[in-house]
Amino acid sequence: MRAVRLTASLLLALPLALGASQAGKSTAPESFRANGEITGVAGGVATAMTFQIDKYTSDADHDALVKALKDGGNAAFLAAIKKAPKVGVLTIGKSAIDIRWARTRPEGTDHRRVAFVTDRPAFFAGAGAADAKPTAGYDLAVVEFTIDAVGLGSGTMAPAAKVKAGGPNGVEIDDYSGKRITLTTVTRNVK
């Protein structure tokens, strides 16, 4: 399984990008609809989901998570994320998964990037294979997407992942499947 670096835009970039502070007026609460797909050699899977973000994580809570990761690695981060206040819900079908970390920041003149982490995995892509590897240790899901001023965007999702300290940005996301789900369309729901 290769470690997937979710670019400097995720929590990783904590101190660098999203970490500094969330500039501008808060857009929460807000919700999004997303269509995701993942393809392989033989075929593919498509799914729809919604992201409800009630509020974005405060700088103080964010800093606490960053410190936990730096000091204690994935285990400490996982413990910290489960203790963090619930800030939203990821819904896939009948499954609702709590979001415990969510950040957004402007990107360019009319876009912004949104990233969030859930407190448990959404699903294990590829775990249905007869020779699938164990799922233990992949205890959360990570989503990131970019949205424009109109409310349309795209992104990626690691539906089962573990967070590790390391890499050029200080944080790496190890995705269970080794291949992230593409969020082909993300639409901000009109209030």
Added chain:
Amino acid sequence: MRLLTGRSRRALAAFTAALVVASIPASAGAQSKKKTTGPETFNGKAKVQTGTAVADATFTIQIDQYTPEKDLKAMEAALQSGGSTGFVAALRKAPVAGHLKVGDKSFTIRWARQKDTPKGRVISIVTDSPVYFVGAGLPDAQSKAGFDVAVAQLNMDSAGLGDGSIALAAKVKPGGQNGVEIQDYASEPVKLASIMKVIS
């Protein structure tokens, strides 16, 4: 053949015909009178839709030879005497009948039977290992243990076109009206569509 469990009932219903074909006592009749013998190849697409996702994949079924009646009888006897475990053991000792290929993976077919129908024929196959556990990616997925084979049915017309269904991970048990029951790991049926016999 009857399909099991409430969760799997819908999926299992799709297999009734396949398993009837598979479960007809060997002595009740030989294979297709037209004797479309192997080798022959079929291409198609497998589709499944659950409450949360839609998935599809292309597949190829290569049948080198249909399983001789004596081997079918041996496997049926093993099922009745040894249950699921006995059936799997007998299946894995049976001669190779062909291969089911999905992507870059190949699965050995050790049971292949065809029966005439008014519009063509029904082909049933069983692989000696599971192909995929649909739904196993969910955090609360059931155990994979005991689902040791895959069972498919192809309904082919005389032109070489057809559809069907497949239990990608299944458990074959004795019981039911026809003496055989198939329990599908998946909660939703996997349909086979756009099946075409490859013209050689």
